[in-house]
Amino acid sequence: MKIDGEDLMGYIRELDLVFSRMLGRFRVLFSKYNEDLITETQFVVLRCLRNRGPSNTSYLAQTLGVTLSAVTALVNRLYRSGLVERERQDRDRRQVWISITPKGLQLLEEVEEKRHLLLALYFSRFPASEREKLLQMLKEIVELFERPDIVEKEFVKWE
Template sequence: MDGDKVKAFIHRYEEVYFFAAKRVTAIVTEKVLEDITIEQYQILRYITMFPNCQATMLAEMCGVNKSAISAMIERLVQKGFVERMRDEKDRRNVFLESTAKGRGVYEKGEQQIQKFVSSYLTELSEEEIDTFLTVFEKISASMAMKERGNER
């Protein structure tokens, strides 16, 4: 593919992606996040979806270092959204779980996101949605693979 075509595709991707990301962030922030950032919401989402996860796993999933994830987790703990639990067999292992308050914030956020996104998905066929997600997953997997390759 020639350079001009690649530039045009990248430009289109940026316009679509940034507009959509901005809208979802605005909806979640406006309707859900009273005392939590979008990044903290994302961490809360992972912790709720993967109970008993560890900070290392979250750092990998979010593509940040362990100290950054630890700071975000600490803020969620202080707000009462997440709790740390030590492994009884090996006290060095710390597991994370969302509290009832945290699950409430997560569920409210998910409802708002579902409501917002589904209103636009009705404009597309199932095939179009599947194609979009397949392509987006391929891009995401490619990015993750290249990032892992750069770490070596």
């Protein structure tokens, strides 16, 4: 597929490779420098609970893109570590809400601080104007990914 005379799919293949390498390297660095306090997935769950508030396992599974059984196992580990708590609803005892504990919040903030320092080491090597452009483009990409209509309408054409 060509757009503006360029090979879009060649660009996408290279972008996919670079993005995968970047995320892979960051995961390795994150794991190494957070002193194995929590995994990347546990970090995402704690951040989600802090930002959104109490959530059920269905929402967490959908957010992470994993199965209910996988998120249940993850929540169980966080619960045993005292990082989250569970609350059954009075109306429907099957419905369980997960929330972050003060201990979980403290750990999340500690890990976030290390994560931000790690990112700053790399991104400080770019001029502020380039960092701002990158941030703006990433925000626009996230907005596009949050639009299900793009895939529903367009992806069928590409298959």
